[in-house]
Amino acid sequence: MKMTLLYRPSSLLAVFAFLTFVSMNSPLHAQSIAVMVNGEPITTLDIEQRSRLIKISTHKSPSRQEVIDELIDEKVKVKEAKKYGVNPTSTDIDRAYANMGARMGMSPEQLTKSLGSQGIRPDTIKSRLKADLVWGSLVRGRFKESLLVSDRDVNEALKNSGEDQSKIEGVEYQMRPVVLIVPRGATASMVEARRNEANALRERVQSCAEIIRTVKVMRNATLRETITKTSTDLPPPLRDLLDKTAVGHLTPPEMTRQGVEMVAVCGKKVTSVDTPKKKEIREKMFADKYEKRSKSYLERIRKSAMIEYRESRP
Structure with a gap:
């Protein structure tokens, strides 16, 4: 019993020393x-962490003040969004994180491992994702009307661009x-024979009705159902090919897995749908409007934010 009493102070001192060591070497102590931004700390x-993230994503070394400004902006954005009920859940953030990884060909676990190898915690990138999500939703929601790009605006921009009517x-x-x-394993001569057959068909037919009648009685030939697409839906090479092919005619033959394939152009008509060029101009005009509105909004709310520097500024 006496020995226990004698060693208790030493034991307590040892425990205290151990706890002090752990505390001194923990991340919390290191930061x-x-x-302080509206009562929220930036450590x-x-x-x-943000400096490292910016460096690997832009291949540039930002100044300390640039990093601080970015973090302040994010704190201000998140607080403003909360005021209007825009507050994504952790599930929303995890989904955005997973989507980012997918775009890079990685699972969330692989993305976390990749970031970790460069000394970056997943929470660092998730904080940025959260700010981007809430800010985009907030600006689009609050200023929806002023961000709209009318057909008149697009057409005016198209006229000024000097693009041709097509x-x-x-x-x-x-x-x-x-x-x-063309059956699997066909010889080169069999493939060439079918290609010649396709070219002969192209030269002979003058209408879709004639194409349909002819193909239906041809040996080992298939006519698929009608497909309707607009110019916006199609990749540029196919769109150009269809534009060069007159109605009632066939596009040049191409070899596919099924055989020698062509497309019968059975109709073309002008629509009010956005062309790829219109879509490009509309998206650019929207992006310009969004950028201006976002910048002025952020400047306004940042001026009214309570920002307290706890360290000397450079």
């Missing part, structure tokens, strides 16, 4: 508050794919 660890007008195409089947 301090650099800036030296936040700054160090790029301004949208076109709806009615198509019927035609396949002259």
Whole structure:
């Protein structure tokens, strides 16, 4: 019993020394508050982590003040969004994180491992994702009307761009794919024979009705159902090919897995749908409006934010 009493102070001192050591070497002790934004802290660890993230994503080394300004902006954005009920859940943030990884060909776990290898915690990038999500929703929601881009605005911009009419007008195409089947393992001469057959068909037919009648009685030939697409739906190479092919005629034959394939152009008509050029201009005009509105809004709410620097500014 006496021995227990004698050793108790030493034991307590040992425990205290151990706890002090753990505390001194913990991440919490290694960081301090650099800036307070509306009562929310930005720590030296936040700054160090964000610096690393910016460096690997832009291949540039930002100044400390640039990093602090970015973090302040995010705190201000998140607080303003909360005021209007825009507050994504952790599930929303995790989904955005997973989507980011998917775009890079990685699972969330692989993305976390990749970031970790460069000394970056997943929470660092999730904080940025959260700010981007809430701010985008807030600006679009609050200023929806002023961000709209009218057809008149787009058409005016198109006129000033000097584009030709074919790029301004949208076109709806009615198509019927035609396949002259080539069996698997066919010889080169068999493939060439079918290709010659396709070219002969192209030269002979003058209407979709004639194409349909002819293909139906051809050996090992398939006529697929009508497909209707607009110019916006199609990749540029196919769109250009259809534009060069007259109605009632076939596009040049191409070899596919099924055989020798062509497309019968059965109809074209001008539509009010956005052409690729119109879509490009509309998106650019929206992006310009959004950028201006976002910038002025952020400047306004940042001026009214309570920002307290706890360390000397450079």
